Amino acid sequence: MTLEATEAGLALLVLLGLIVWLGRTSTTRLEVERDHASAAREQQAQAAGRAAHPAGQRAGWWLVDGSAVVAGPFPDRIEADWTALSAQLSDSVHRVYGVCGPTGGVARRQSPQEQAWLVELGRQLDRLTDDWDGLLTDSDTLTTLLVEVSAALLEAGLTLHDSTDDDAAGGVCLVPDPGGRGILVTWRQHDRISVDRVHGPELETAVQRTMSAAIAEVLTEMGFPVTPVGTSNCHLVTATQRSASTP
Known part of the structure; x- marks a missing residue:
């Protein structure tokens, strides 16, 4: 074999190796570019999805000043309040539960506490007597008043008497006024006082008078017009201005 043939063979091997290397490099570069393009498209799709569906974002507590977001989201109210306190933020900054919309504002959502409150209030309303059947509608003033009074009592720590289960524990009784007012x-009271009278009739009368007066005072303090009914321990609660204006 001549020297020229050997050199030609080596040149051919080098050329083949270069072609293979260039092919691998080109393939790797194309894969990287394809991955980058795919990731960019995915990010654009996610951004568009968030903009079109802000409710799909993670909800939390935010500190806002007017419509501007100051900080957030926080997992709970305590952390949001602590941040506002430790940073000595302006009094105009308040906490809001919701999701951050595409324009930077916060779209309000029902907080877990509000949801739990509505569930608890619904359970109280389930305790009402059958006297309310057929009287309540979504747009009726009496319905609005009933919900407001029930909510006010529950906020004050007073639960409704469970008439559906013949509950012996007692509680507040809400009955529709026959005159529609x-x-x-x-x-x-608990059956031990009101039925069994284990402490005698005098204490039963005293407790009934005291509790009825206390309930009337609580509702009055919370803005409801309250009127005693005769000489009984019963009180009539009428619609507030807000309830009366409900369409």
């Missing part, structure tokens, strides 16, 4: 509010 509002709601009759009375207090039902």
Whole structure:
């Protein structure tokens, strides 16, 4: 074999190796570019999805000043309040539960606490007597008043008497006024006092009078017009201005 043939063979091997290397490099570069393009498209799709569906984002507590987001999201109210306090933020900054929309503002959502509150209020309303059947509608003033009074009592720590289960524990009784003027509010004591009278009739009368007066005062303090009914321990609660204006 001549020297020229050997050199030609080596040149051919080098050329083949270069072609293979260039092919591998080109393939790797194309894969990288394809991955980058795919990731960019995915990010664009996610951004477009978030903009079109802000409710799909993670909800949390935000500190806002007007419509501007100051900080957030926070997992709970305590952390949001602590941040506002430790940073000595302006009094105009308040916390809002919701998701951050595409324009930077916060779209309000029902917080877990509000949802739990509505569930609890619904359970209280389930305790009402059958006297309310057929009287309540979504747009009725009496319905609005009933929900407002029930919510106010529950916020004050007073639960409704469970008439559906013949509950012996007692509680506040809400009955529709036969004249259609509002709601009759009375207090039902535990069966030990009101039925068994283990402490005698005098204490039963005293407790009934005291609790009825206390309930009337609580509702009055919370803005409801309350009127005693005769000489009984019953009180009539009529619609507030807000309830009366409900369409």
